[in-house]
Amino acid sequence: MTFGFAPSTVTSAAASSVSADSVNRLARMLEPAEWASAGIPLLRSPREVVSGLHSRHRPAPATAVVAVLDHEERLTASASFARRATVAADGWEFRNALLAQLRRVIPHDLRRRTPVRTAVLLYCRDGDERWTEEDGAWMWGLRDACTLHGLRCGAYITLTRGGWQVLGEGRGGRRPSSLSEPTLLANALAVADHRTAPARSGGGAAEALRRTAAR
Numbered sequence: 001m002t003f004g005f006a007p008s009t010v011t012s013a014a015a016s017s018v019s020a021d022s023v024n025r026l027a028r029m030l031e032p033a034e035w036a037s038a039g040i041p042l043l044r045s046p047r048e049v050v051s052g053l054h055s056r057h058r059p060a061p062a063t064a065v066v067a068v069l070d071h072e073e074r075l076t077a078s079a080s081f082a083r084r085a086t087v088a089a090d091g092w093e094f095r096n097a098l099l100a101q102l103r104r105v106i107p108h109d110l111r112r113r114t115p116v117r118t119a120v121l122l123y124c125r126d127g128d129e130r131w132t133e134e135d136g137a138w139m140w141g142l143r144d145a146c147t148l149h150g151l152r153c154g155a156y157i158t159l160t161r162g163g164w165q166v167l168g169e170g171r172g173g174r175r176p177s178s179l180s181e182p183t184l185l186a187n188a189l190a191v192a193d194h195r196t197a198p199a200r201s202g203g204g205a206a207e208a209l210r211r212t213a214a215r
Contacts, residue, residue, distance in 0.1 A: 025090045036169070068106050089134040090137055108149045118151060119146050
């Protein structure tokens with residue numbers, strides 16, 4: 001005689017829920033090939049943008065810096081925030097976090113037929129420059145947040161111990177890195193009102209970064 005037990009309905013439902021959640025999270029990420037084919041505009045001076053944001057926000061690992069550039073690649077507003085360790089790498093969660101920061105520092109452009117401003121994301125993390133699923137979730141989140149805020153989706157940049165890398169483009173450099181000391185420019189910054197006139201975002205443009213949005 002053989003005895004057996006029917007699987008618990010509660011256990012089966014929980015397993016199905018976990019499986020569905022994993023599938024959904026995988027759907028909410030972009031791989032480098034998808035990102036490269038999405039028509040993301042290239043930065044004219046990525047090193048200047050990265051250096052400027054690093055000086056302005058001094059990001060540590062697990063810190064995201066979202067910045068809005070005008071059509072001349074001048075910094076209009078920016079904000080930085082730490083990723084919550086308890087949140088999984090889910091594009092939906094990242095989208096909501098980015099959208100909250102954008103709404104805090106700059107009005108939306110949803111009334112425009114065509115976006116005139118571009119949002120870029122700099123994410124400081126551990127590891128090397130190779131793409132990860134976490135990067136894919138940030139890419140998805142950035143693209144969706146831009147759509148909901150009336151912005152053009154711009155570059156996704158990682159900052160690691162080895163330097164910075166514009167994913168999907170193959171451009172990068174060794175400095176700044178996640179280990180770099182902030183420049184003198186960062187020490188002279190004061191809290192500014194994001195509604196002031198936009199200014200140049202380059203690492204050497206001190207006056208530009210003094211006018212950018214506060215964290």
